[in-house]
């Protein structure tokens with residue numbers, strides 16, 4: 511029997527899986543309740559983070575925690591109701607940050623990000639949307655003189671992974687980004703990072719490529735799935751679909767369909783917000799900037815200057831908590847002459863597993879069920895490699911990178 515594959519979720523991860531499977535000759539159907547790239551894959555900071563190797567839960571987090579727990583720092587907000595609802599996840603998230611795990615987790619992130627720019631460049635060419643890719647790097651900025659030591663430490667880490675960077679002083683920062691106000695004594699320019707002017711449009715462009723190559727894209731809400739004999743039956747609001755293989759790429763919603771099957775992938779979320787702004791007269795940025803002390807990215811986007819917030823550890827569907835985005839809006843105004851706000855505040859949820867690595871591969875004990883989610887802060891960067899690895903595993907090929915760090919079996923027994 512030839513294999514028919516249903517990919518659930520048309521964010522960057524699902525679309526990347528669908529393209530990689532299609533390239534291997536499979537008949538693939540991609541299903542989402544919305545248009546492709548309208549959720550987390552729309553609202554992110556648009557950075558291809560080649561250099562983002564250290565996850566939030568790293569050994570340095572422990573020292574910062576006391577400062578975060580009062581919910582006065584914009585980098586992190588903790589809703590205690592959430593902590594009490596899933597204390598196990600929180601404790602495991604903290605435990606995975608211990609020093610003995612750091613090198614292995616960084617190596618695993620490196621495996622996913624090393625080819626991120628090249629993979630996106632190739633896909634964007636094929637999709638005819640290369641104009642949306644900026645290869646102008648990113649600029650990390652510190653407000654205090656103490657930032658120099660952090661910039662040096664980061665430069666060393668990046669060098670160890672073959673990533674070049676340049677430490678800049680006030681003049682160097684101003685030469686690179688003349689419109690920034692001179693409040694940053696130290697910067698770290700990382701040329702290897704890329705960025706997009708619209709992550710949602712890039713995802714939609716990849717989905718259009720999938721359709722142009724003969725793939726089927728369906729807009730329906732999935733209610734449930736179950737295995738009957740050799741097939742999976744997928745129930746949507748409209749009808750029932752059958753497939754030999756199902757890929758769960760539902761981002762922050764992935765666990766919703768797995769729990770009824772008795773699978774708990776230990777997936778939770780780190781929420782985040784963005785706002786768009788006009789720029790003041792003649793002001794412009796040529797690349798995303800990250801203000802370390804104030805904890806926000808500011809990225810030039812098609813819709814305006816997008817300011818994204820830090821991590822909101824509230825329950826996935828709890829009402830907005832706007833304190834962080836309000837705080838970073840104010841900080842961004844100190845750094846750059848932002849004009850009026852354009853549109854509304856957006857909220858999304860980074861899908862995160864306790865070790866901050868995605869789950870990519872076969873679901874233990876469930877033939878034909880494949881998992882591709884949990885890409886946390888870096889899903890846009892790691893989406894294409896996630897798709898390649900998933901497709902290689904499903905097709906029984908030698909995987910392009912060691913799949914062990916992302917194996918579903920580390921949380922699903």
Ligand SMILES: Cc1cc2nc3c(=O)[nH]c(=O)nc-3n(C[C@H](O)[C@H](O)[C@H](O)COP(=O)(O)OP(=O)(O)OC[C@H]3O[C@@H](n4cnc5c(N)ncnc54)[C@H](O)[C@@H]3O)c2cc1C
Pocket residue numbers: 518519520521522523524541542543544545546547548549550551552553554555556557558559730731732733759760761762763781782783784818819858859860861883884885886887888889890891892
């Ligand atoms: C504020 C913020 C900033 C970020 N910045 C960056 C960045 O700069 N660089 C980077 O690489 N990453 C960044 N990320 C992370 C990145 O956006 C995510 O990791 C990535 O988008 C996850 O993609 P996904 O395909 O897994 O999920 P999603 O894009 O959320 O896709 C999941 C899809 O599943 C669909 N779906 C859910 N349930 C159902 C159902 N029952 N039936 C049908 N369809 C369903 C949804 O409609 C959605 O389209 C950021 C995230 C946030 C929140």
